[in-house]
Amino acid sequence: MNKYVKALGMKGDYQFTDVFGMDPDLLAMIPQPCCAMVLLFPLNDKVLAYRKEEEEQIKKDGQVVSPQVYFISQTIGNACGTIGLLHALGNNLNSITLGDGFLKTFFEKTKNMTPEERAKFLEEFDAIAECHEASAQEGQTEAPPREESTDLHFICLILKDGQLYELDGGKPFPINHGPSTPASFITDAAKVCQKFMARDPTELHFTVVALAKAD
Numbered sequence: 001m002n003k004y005v006k007a008l009g010m011k012g013d014y015q016f017t018d019v020f021g022m023d024p025d026l027l028a029m030i031p032q033p034c035c036a037m038v039l040l041f042p043l044n045d046k047v048l049a050y051r052k053e054e055e056e057q058i059k060k061d062g063q064v065v066s067p068q069v070y071f072i073s074q075t076i077g078n079a080c081g082t083i084g085l086l087h088a089l090g091n092n093l094n095s096i097t098l099g100d101g102f103l104k105t106f107f108e109k110t111k112n113m114t115p116e117e118r119a120k121f122l123e124e125f126d127a128i129a130e131c132h133e134a135s136a137q138e139g140q141t142e143a144p145p146r147e148e149s150t151d152l153h154f155i156c157l158i159l160k161d162g163q164l165y166e167l168d169g170g171k172p173f174p175i176n177h178g179p180s181t182p183a184s185f186i187t188d189a190a191k192v193c194q195k196f197m198a199r200d201p202t203e204l205h206f207t208v209v210a211l212a213k214a215d
Contacts, residue, residue, distance in 0.1 A: 009101020098158030
């Protein structure tokens with residue numbers, strides 16, 4: 001992931017780092033400050049059923065979403081890893097440093113667009129779309145080609161205006177998971193990750209990375 005985002009123009013002292021587990025001792029190993037988590041998980045029938053129920057419940061009850069949340073719809077097949085990275089970076093432009101390159105241009109041009117307009121804009125940038133494979137478990141598991149079906153999916157968790165948000169380009173809107181603070185973000189985000197894991201306790205294919213300031 002770090003090679004990927006640096007090639008696209010990310011600079012400075014923030015980088016993606018592996019999260020080795022959800023236990024407090026392992027979470028304590030994540031460098032501070034941490035401003036985003038990206039979760040890779042299997043997209044199976046249990047997850048899809050819950051997603052449908054969640055969407056219907058939110059449409060019924062409503063939710064508050066800060067207008068400052070940067071959200072992109074996913075329209076490129078198997079590009080959820082790239083979308084996850086863009087969500088992590090796009091919601092933390094006050095922390096990370098971007099030099100000249102794709103990322104700086106992309107965020108500048110899309111900051112006032114709708115999620116759907118951002119997706120369309122992304123489709124026109126073949127360079128990033130074709131390189132999305134590099135965003136999936138760098139050094140661990142090769143990501144599938146965009147045209148190949150896959151049952152793995154990425155989401156991003158970020159803190160914005162005192163609320164913890166789940167950003168999934170495959171969903172119609174961000175999911176507000178309630179209050180959080182910079183001090184509690186890692187613990188709060190880990191709880192959301194654990195909920196995903198609990199939906200299928202027999203599944204072991206989960207990977208979590210954090211966007212944090214390098215030691």
